[in-house]
Amino acid sequence: MLSTMQDEPLSLATLLKYASTFQGDSTVSTWTGTGVRTMTYRELGAEAARLANALRGLGIGVGDRVATFMWNNNEHMVAYIAAPAMGAVLHALNIRLFPEQLVYVANHAEDQVVIVDGTLLPMFAQYLPNLKTVRHVIVANGDAAALEAPEGVRVHSYTELLAAQSDTYDYPVIDERSAAAMCYTSGTTGDPKGVVYSHRSNWLHAMQVISPNSMGFTEADTVLAIVPLFHANAWGLPYAALMSGANVLMPDRFLQPGPLLELMESEKPTFAAAVPTIWGGVLAGLEAKPQDISHLRTVVVGGSAVPPAMMQAFEQRHGVRILHAWGMTETSPLGSVAHPPSGVTGEEEWEYRFTQGRFPATVQARLVDDEGKVVPNDGESLGELEVRGPWITGSYYSPEGATIDPDKFDDGWLRTGDVGKITPNGYLTLVDRSKDVIKSGGEWISSVDLENAVMGHPSVAEAAVIGVPDEKWDERPLVAIVLKEGAEPGEGQATELRDFLSGKFAKWQLPERWTFIAEVPKTSVGKFDKKRLRAQFADGDLTVTTLS
Amino acid sequence: MLSTMQDEPLSLATLLKYASTFQGDSTVSTWTGTGVRTMTYRELGAEAARLANALRGLGIGVGDRVATFMWNNNEHMVAYIAAPAMGAVLHALNIRLFPEQLVYVANHAEDQVVIVDGTLLPMFAQYLPNLKTVRHVIVANGDAAALEAPEGVRVHSYTELLAAQSDTYDYPVIDERSAAAMCYTSGTTGDPKGVVYSHRSNWLHAMQVISPNSMGFTEADTVLAIVPLFHANAWGLPYAALMSGANVLMPDRFLQPGPLLELMESEKPTFAAAVPTIWGGVLAGLEAKPQDISHLRTVVVGGSAVPPAMMQAFEQRHGVRILHAWGMTETSPLGSVAHPPSGVTGEEEWEYRFTQGRFPATVQARLVDDEGKVVPNDGESLGELEVRGPWITGSYYSPEGATIDPDKFDDGWLRTGDVGKITPNGYLTLVDRSKDVIKSGGEWISSVDLENAVMGHPSVAEAAVIGVPDEKWDERPLVAIVLKEGAEPGEGQATELRDFLSGKFAKWQLPERWTFIAEVPKTSVGKFDKKRLRAQFADGDLTVTTLS
Known part of the structure; x- marks a missing residue:
């Protein structure tokens, strides 16, 4: 009918x-x-x-x-x-x-x-x-x-x-x-x-962007679109602004913290969107020269995970709520947004806000293991995130007509390449990229968790972890460390860092292999380029210290 | 492509x-x-x-x-x-x-x-x-x-x-x-x-219902659905609640003001939706027995126009914001919602809130005159409202396949049968039904405006205005009055009421024809049944006083 x-x-x-x-x-x-x-x-x-x-x-x-x-x-x-x-x-x-x-x-x-x-x-x-x-x-x-x-x-x-x-x-x-x-x-x-x-897809996505469970902006808002219009469909901001009647504020080429803060001082946007790197810079700028930015009622941050300390600094020191979101070019890009469930407060609320967020109804999500089996959304089981919906891509463009690569698509679902867990109430936490997760003796170790933990050590400026071949365990983590000035590389330092990690990880997850490098190779958008790091390892360009 | x-x-x-x-x-x-x-x-x-x-x-x-x-x-x-x-x-x-x-x-x-x-x-x-x-x-x-x-x-x-x-x-x-x-x-x-x-249509409509420029409820809300599920797609509440995760509160058969107030006292809904009649009863109940209902952050009212005094009473005496909305069974039913533009305050804000509201992007709207010409959205020109969009009906159901009645549809647009005006910024004010508007010498007189004005007279309990044939002007208004107890019908009363209207209307709009009746015939949903009133007039059942 x-x-x-x-x-x-x-x-x-x-x-x-x-x-x-x-x-x-x-x-x-x-x-x-x-x-x-x-x-x-x-x-x-x-x-x-x-x-x-x-x-x-x-x-x-x-x-x-x-x-x-x-x-x-x-x-x-x-x-x-x-x-x-x-x-x-x-x-x-x-x-x-x-x-x-x-x-x-x-x-x-x-x-x-x-x-x-x-x-x-x-x-x-x-x-x-x-x-x-x-x-x-x-x-x-x-x-x-x-x-x-x-x-x-x-x-x-x-x-x-x-x-x-x-x-x-x-x-x-x-x-x-x-x-x-x-x-x-x-x-x-x-x-x-x-x-x-x-x-x-753009219309439906714009409706989602303006929904209160996503960005929720209205005609009363002035949206500072720092995220470039050439990144991931501009996070849907242009079409959502036109749909809601929100005012849009464009930074043009003035993307450094100083000019951004001047722009904000002058125009008082109520809403802003950018990647964590930008907000890190703005935060540092605010420390150097205080300015009231509480006109920003919400700041959406995505593109990569937001450090919890940054979220708390914005909220507690500047009265600005950071809203964590996840998405990809392939997903238009929303994705999940980390509004905590109602009634949740204190530490529990922060835990929800640190996640990649909750899925809206129009984005279906599931986790799939190595064998293609769907794993439960129990908040613990890890799997590769797969998503489906009318603003999720079903193929990649080809002038000759799209071919559907099974590495990228699974029976109508987009394989995101992200590994994570989902709570029963739909909150996603990503722990790694599927190509970066370390598969050690049938168990998965998150390279990102190791990186974040070791970067908490006062001697460490940056750290990148890759999986390297291991005879006994198939794969084991190799930790590449960029030390802060004054810190000494070597076996002593590696031992010190491993000791620093123990207690934070299960014993079998603690890395034996360490290397000290001048800088972590980066992609054009500033992400760790682990492909190049792996190539350096394969070429024998890295000096590896193996702890017993 | x-x-x-x-x-x-x-x-x-x-x-x-x-x-x-x-x-x-x-x-x-x-x-x-x-x-x-x-x-x-x-x-x-x-x-x-x-x-x-x-x-x-x-x-x-x-x-x-x-x-x-x-x-x-x-x-x-x-x-x-x-x-x-x-x-x-x-x-x-x-x-x-x-x-x-x-x-x-x-x-x-x-x-x-x-x-x-x-x-x-x-x-x-x-x-x-x-x-x-x-x-x-x-x-x-x-x-x-x-x-x-x-x-x-x-x-x-x-x-x-x-x-x-x-x-x-x-x-x-x-x-x-x-x-x-x-x-x-x-x-x-x-x-x-x-x-x-x-x-x-239901999916898109649910996305609109939860949008902040419509009802804007979220998982944190408890929505009291007083509007029956059998009225106009239940105003979209069930699907919007499921989509947003809002809790739903159902009154079952307890629709009288007393039980509704008990329910609210017990369950503290944050959001409610019903026709004006229900809210009039609730307001009277609150006057009789005060109760804090400020847990209601928003009450959506539609189905018929909300008396401004009711909106102000709820807000000023009870801290409850009434949100006026317009829609029809044929429009799923949203329609327009009267959120005022940002930055508008005081009397001007109330004027916006008394309108039928602003259209969202997914509902296209235009006004069309007697000759089928689109009239400008200048806030003054009157026309029949026509709407278009993916949750607007394009025909009526027929088991034999739909036929499209030109009285109801105009080149893909739904003719709503409502006459109104639209401001340049998209706010609709309805003044009459197209079949009720009085076409006097090429100009339109709103029967509703006359009714509302004359009902402000202390002797008038109810008033209904219909157009009746007139040799010179094609059509002129006939005012049917239900007097309050103690007031006397007759030419003196008619003259008194016409004098009461002068100053509020242009001279040519003032009615000559008056009739005093025991009650205004009503439809099954309690609206004035002007069809029956017209039939009573045509059958000669009404005694008409014509003022010179």
Whole structure:
């Protein structure tokens, strides 16, 4: 039996129309270093139409890819909604990718047009000759004449191009499962992989973002979007802001703690979102020069685990609630959010808030062991996290049609590559990446737990743990330590650190193998690059001390 | 270009699984007159499976209609989710329909099974012989033996039937556009009309209900669902509660102000939803016997316009925020909700809160004039409200396949039959029903505005205004007055009332025609029945005084 409901597609064109009319007084503002330049959502609607008309004039139609190479600013927000509203596909390029990766993803996505910020032109100019499918470059916030165009590429000034356009556009009605935007993972293994979001997935995801069990922001909020628009679908912030009527505040290129604090002092955002590294810097900045940031009622932090001490410092010293969240490019990215259950207080509340959070109804989650068996959500059993739902990717993009890699997908579920446990009431705690967890004699040892514990020792600046082959146990942990200045490497230090860990871990989990290194190799987004560490070990580049 | 997102359907079976696991500690409770009987969502999950197994045992499959004839209670909540989860279609029968209408809707929907509350058996027994498609009656909360079964109908005890069943069920994966539930309008013209909600529409609608720009309740709330589950999709409360993990409190048959206040005193709900009549009674009860009800952080009121004085009395005297909302059976029912814009205070804030509210992104709205032209949302122009979206009906149910009546639908939009105005920032104010608005010389006069104004006169108990034919102006208002005891009808009274209105209305809007009646005819849900009033006028049953 069919329902009588209207078969109205979820469409980002409808979202744009809504935001630019019924939420037309809300604003998006960009920090200039000394103040903000602001446009209302009403003006954003007009500018989006001008951009859509301009893109159509350049030959862009439904399904064509429109790339951006931009900071978070007003023009980027306009592109974010205009491109999908006209049926094109927004591809926000990650300006921090390694050059060969940037070129790879732009070519793989077959980007036709790139909108580039003026301040990023010197970097972009190096890549442009290698971008095979790009026919037009639009320079925003800068001088188009500064870019030399290769053969077959036309360079336009954003301002001049849009000035000539109509501020209305007859947006097409398209299937809600059509592509709206795409984002590549900055995976540490192999080529970056593309995820293609749909109008449907972005709409549903925006509804979840504004739900009180996720970010819960409203028209009364001003959302400081520090997370780059080119990271993981911008955590859904642009579409959720347009849907809720929340004001958006964009930091542009001013991402250092000092300028961020000036921006906050001036604009008093109520909500902010960024990775832990940013907040660590802000916290240090606040210690150096106190400032009231209690206008921030909530700060969402994700991308990697938030150190508990940082959460407590923000709350206890600055009155700012840090909300821990988990997600991936592949999951749009929400994920779980660590609102504690009601009625829970004190230490127990903190324990819940330190988790990766609770799943909402639209994200199904399960844990699977080495043999592909689902393990119980008892808060203890470890397994690889698998997720499923309408804003979770079911494949990776391929111009030749997607193939579904069984390492990444399991019977319709996305294998996240994360190892964790889930409580009966749906709270996720991740303990490791599945490729990093150390499988010792049939038991799993979390490399992350060892790292966190050993980093608590006063002599340790950084620590990374990898699994290395072991004849008896299959695999055992190797701890790579970066010492603080003044501390001495060697067997004595290793013994001291192992003693420091005993009591915190079962005896069989304590590492025998230690190595002292100058720095932990990092990925482009600042995560520990354990692949490179493993390669250094395999190549014999690490001096290993083995304790008896 | 297709997205890579999973093609995961929005499914109430998934919602049931979520609620009964990750929100398993939340509860649904039913008032017994002296206390509550409670089940956790975990227990609800097991009971839903038992009911689904029982229904399957009775031959119910995907698409079959499962009716309820029940108060709001735990068993009704179980049926609300179990029937759609198994792919059947829940049809909550309105126990307050006139007998012939009740029989009509049950036969029209082809209900196969009816679950009936024991206390409603005497009423139900009268209808049962006329229900042509019903094969099974399940008696909950009462004695199945008390019901005499007609030929071909089997009567079961809910408790005994479920006791024998497994508490797991392998729910089918079905298309999200499949029917999940149906509800008939209690229209005052013609036969009731059926609206069929889908899994998709109910899921999306639940996401909207829990959004902070609608009801915004969370796992920390206890939601008192006074609105009957058989009214307008229960305002979406059951599915929104399961989605958010909010606790649900059910009043069963205890709907009088006294018992409702006892229930509130005992259970301290934080959120409640009901029509204005209920809240008027509660307010009067509170005046008679004071009680602290400030545990209610929000009360959603809809179904008909809330008197401003009631909203202010609740807030100023009892610390309870009344949230005005608009919707219809045809719109699932949300609709608009009157959260004022941020930053607005004092009188201006109240003006926003008295409106029917602001539309969310997923509900498109426009106003259309007599000639089918869209009028501007300028806060002044009047038009018939038309709405569109994935939880708005696009037709009425017909067993022979839906036909789309142009009086009800306009190029994919639902014609609501309501006349109103919309501000540029999306706030709706309804002034009349389109069939009640008086079209006088090309201008519209709101019958409701006249009624509200004249009811402010101390001699007037009730007033209803209808349009009657006029040679010169096409139509002019006729005011039907029910006087308070002691007041005298006649030309003097009519003149006095017209003088009372002058100053409040333009001169051309002041009514010449007046009639004094004993009572205003009402519909089954207590609304003014202007159809009957018009018939009385047409039949010459009203004595009309015409002022010069």
